[in-house]
Amino acid sequence: MDDYQTCPKCKTTKYRNPAMVLMVNACGHALCESCVELLFAKGSGACPECKCPLRRNNFRVQLFEDPAVDKEVDIRKRILKEFNKRQEDFPTLREYNDYLEEVETIIFNLVFDIDPAGTNKMIDNYKKENKDITQKNRNRQSQEEMELEELLEAEKAQQSEKANLYVNAELEEKKQKHKAREKLIDELMFSDADAKSIVASHVQATAALAKEQPKAAAAQPSSGVVKSSKFSSGVQIGLRGQHTNSFLPIPKQEDLPLYRYTAPVFDYDGPPPPAIEKLGKLNYFANIRAANITERAGGYTEAMSCCRALQEALGGLFYSPQLTHKTAVLATNSSTQDTDDMETT
Structure with a gap:
């Protein structure tokens, strides 16, 4: 335009x-x-x-x-x-x-x-x-703008300190790993001890060093000081003299178990539908529109809609309201009898 x-x-x-x-x-x-x-x-x-x-x-x-x-x-x-x-x-x-x-x-x-x-x-x-109230509000607005600029400058300083801390922590970690690797190589070359014991001690030393680094980083005080200011709207900005460690590196948690996928179990209350892999072999796609190029690009196939239709058709075929009611009544009577027995005892 x-x-x-x-x-x-x-x-x-x-x-x-x-x-x-x-x-x-x-x-x-x-x-x-x-x-x-x-x-x-x-x-x-x-x-x-x-x-x-x-x-x-x-x-x-x-x-x-x-x-x-x-x-x-x-x-x-x-x-x-x-x-x-x-x-x-x-x-x-x-x-x-x-x-x-x-x-x-x-x-x-x-x-x-x-x-x-x-x-x-x-x-x-x-x-x-x-005239007077206009000038007063102008002065108030300029004061708020100055306080906002000071806040932005303090935030920039904190961001710069945070970036420097990250860089220094990474460099220190690389140095420690390099020293540990050189020490391991020297011990394997010149030591008379068993190689397996040397490697095991090296692994233990590396794990202990990894646990000590987050504690040492958390113990370092922060020099970022944010000036306290308050706008006319009542919003409080920053706290003077309060140190924050929120920008310190997050400690690594290597002992947590890995996520394992567990397939969900569906109770269809009816005969089990064919597996989605067998639908094509059983010629279930004959009366279903094939997925076009755009749909396949998004991950959709005709097997999905066919499997869903079969699940809905077969689900609930074994459902019986009378049996369900009898089961609920029997369960209620059983719990009542157990309660009466406990009271009698």
């Missing part, structure tokens, strides 16, 4: 000039960068479409395909910079919602050019009446 973006003045498109950069002015109409330079060659200019007087510093690079979206984003940023009240500045939630609705109405009027004179007058009156 970017290839069809066109400058309304020179009619140049992105397809013909891939290096073309569209710029949006305050009124929401777009011009290419070359036309903007020509427009302000004499120091001033007006929009070619709506004849609105413009200034060079009002133009910005178009980010979205529709210039109206860029216009709304710019207006929303400018309005919310002044209308920055928060919920705690209002006595009730209803008044805060009315305030938000009023802000959205102002943005809507400026975006679609509905009574711009009256809307700008409303904005000027708001600036005069709420």
